[in-house]
Amino acid sequence: MQGCPGSRTQSFEKKDQEVTGDEAGRRPSELRQWPVQMHLVSPQAPYFEKADVLLAADCVPFAMADFHKDFLKGNALTIACPKLDSNQEIYVQKIAALIDEASINTLTVMIMQVPCCGGLLALAKDGIEKAERKIPLKVVVVSLQGEVLSEDWA
Amino acid sequence: MQDFLNMSIKEVIEKHPGVGSLLEEYDIGCVPCTVATCLLKDIVTIHNLPKKDEAILMYSIEKEIYPDRDVKLKEVVEEEKKEELGYSPPMQQLVDEHVHIKQMIAYIANVLELVAQDEKIDKDLILDVVRFIREYADKYHHAKEEDILFDYTDKSLEIINVILEDHVTARGHIKAVVDAVETGNKEKIVDHLTAYQSLLTEHIRKEDEILFPWIDRGLTTRQVGEIYQKFAQANQELGENLPERNLDFLESLNSKFQQQHQGGN
Ligand SMILES: [Fe+2]
Numbered sequence: 264m265q266g267c268p269g270s271r272t273q274s275f276e277k278k279d280q281e282v283t284g285d286e287a288g289r290r291p292s293e294l295r296q297w298p299v300q301m302h303l304v305s306p307q308a309p310y311f312e313k314a315d316v317l318l319a320a321d322c323v324p325f326a327m328a329d330f331h332k333d334f335l336k337g338n339a340l341t342i343a344c345p346k347l348d349s350n351q352e353i354y355v356q357k358i359a360a361l362i363d364e365a366s367i368n369t370l371t372v373m374i375m376q377v378p379c380c381g382g383l384l385a386l387a388k389d390g391i392e393k394a395e396r397k398i399p400l401k402v403v404v405v406s407l408q409g410e411v412l413s414e415d416w417a
Numbered sequence: 418m419q420d421f422l423n424m425s426i427k428e429v430i431e432k433h434p435g436v437g438s439l440l441e442e443y444d445i446g447c448v449p450c451t452v453a454t455c456l457l458k459d460i461v462t463i464h465n466l467p468k469k470d471e472a473i474l475m476y477s478i479e480k481e482i483y484p485d486r487d488v489k490l491k492e493v494v495e496e497e498k499k500e501e502l503g504y505s506p507p508m509q510q511l512v513d514e515h516v517h518i519k520q521m522i523a524y525i526a527n528v529l530e531l532v533a534q535d536e537k538i539d540k541d542l543i544l545d546v547v548r549f550i551r552e553y554a555d556k557y558h559h560a561k562e563e564d565i566l567f568d569y570t571d572k573s574l575e576i577i578n579v580i581l582e583d584h585v586t587a588r589g590h591i592k593a594v595v596d597a598v599e600t601g602n603k604e605k606i607v608d609h610l611t612a613y614q615s616l617l618t619e620h621i622r623k624e625d626e627i628l629f630p631w632i633d634r635g636l637t638t639r640q641v642g643e644i645y646q647k648f649a650q651a652n653q654e655l656g657e658n659l660p661e662r663n664l665d666f667l668e669s670l671n672s673k674f675q676q677q678h679q680g681g682n
């Protein structure tokens with residue numbers, strides 16, 4: 264019996280001699296807005312207007328060291344957890360409003376590889392279905408250790 | 418069953434512990450999950466099992482919940498595994514339009530057969546084919562490539578020049594067909610329609626297999642969104658009616674030539 268893969272306990276051994284990436288220098292945050300949590304953001308906020316929007320599962324930025332540089336840069340952000348958040352019907356309406364009212368350019372959904380995270384994609388698709396305008400949707404799946412497992416247009 | 422599909426997995430397993438064991442058989446480990454608020458229907462779809470396994474699992478769950486019911490196992494056709502090219506949405510649109518243009522290219526073979534057989538030239542039919550090519554393949558499709566998509570490439574590149582030249586050559590063949598219909602020159606009609614067929618077949622293959630994947634690799638997400646909106650606007654400016662009437666015409670050719678073949682020709 265292995266349990267729900269979304270909440271199964273695991274540790275990742277990091278060996279000292281392993282190449283750990285470039286630690287030199289500092290990078291500025293690429294976040295250009297506040298708030299970010301989906302219940303808190305307003306689709307009418309100016310930073311969503313015609314933006315490329317990233318909808319990330321809560322765990323994604325923690326798993327991925329280069330989230331800011333590789334994915335957040337240049338985009339508007341909102342985050343949510345499809346497993347734990349309540350009132351997700353509001354999320355669907357907000358996604359539809361982002362498309363129709365804020366006229367966003369694209370939506371990229373970033374989720375963890377655990378199966379329950381697929382719920383966020385389902386939610387995004389519901390929002391797109393509800394909206395009158397059509398926009399391109401991209402899906403990025405991230406492993407527990409922060410690698411990009413797939414990046415596809417849906 | 419619908420009631421159970423919309424129930425949280427926690428409630429379902431409380432009522433029917435056997436469902437938990439079934440899920441575990443498919444490595445869907447909801448039993449020890451402390452949250453377990455996912456709905457049964459979502460759990461099954463999200464785990465994205467092979468269609469056949471999903472059908473068997475749903476059958477077994479229903480059997481577990483309603484042991485006395487005559488449950489039918491859903492028949493599943495094995496999906497064909499096709500090579501995933503992963504076009505971006507605007508590129509996918511162009512590739513989908515190619516499918517219709519390729520259908521027309523196939524019907525041109527039937528048209529050529531008719532021209533060879535009949536003593537009189539069916540001018541209306543040939544001019545209808547010309548209209549499809551001018552409206553759908555050229556005004557609707559090639560225009561999006563030339564006026565929108567190629568702006569996102571380096572237009573001095575050889576590959577773009579070759580593609581643009583193909584469009585010009587194709588227009589020339591169609592113009593020649595119209596002239597030949599006017600003068601009743603059968604041979605010229607056949608020559609230019611045949612040339613159009615082979616030019617466009619090769620042209621579409623180049624775009625689908627080489628040009629579009631290559632352009633896609635160079636586009637940012639922002640650009641993909643922009644192209645998508647510009648395509649939508651270009652289509653809107655031409656009106657919904659344009660693709661509709663042309664696809665209807667394709668459909669009519671389909672029944673025309675099918676009947677003809679069934680009629681023993
Ligand atoms: Fe073309």
Ligand SMILES: [Fe+2]
Nearest residue numbers: 511562621624
């Ligand atoms: Fe094309």
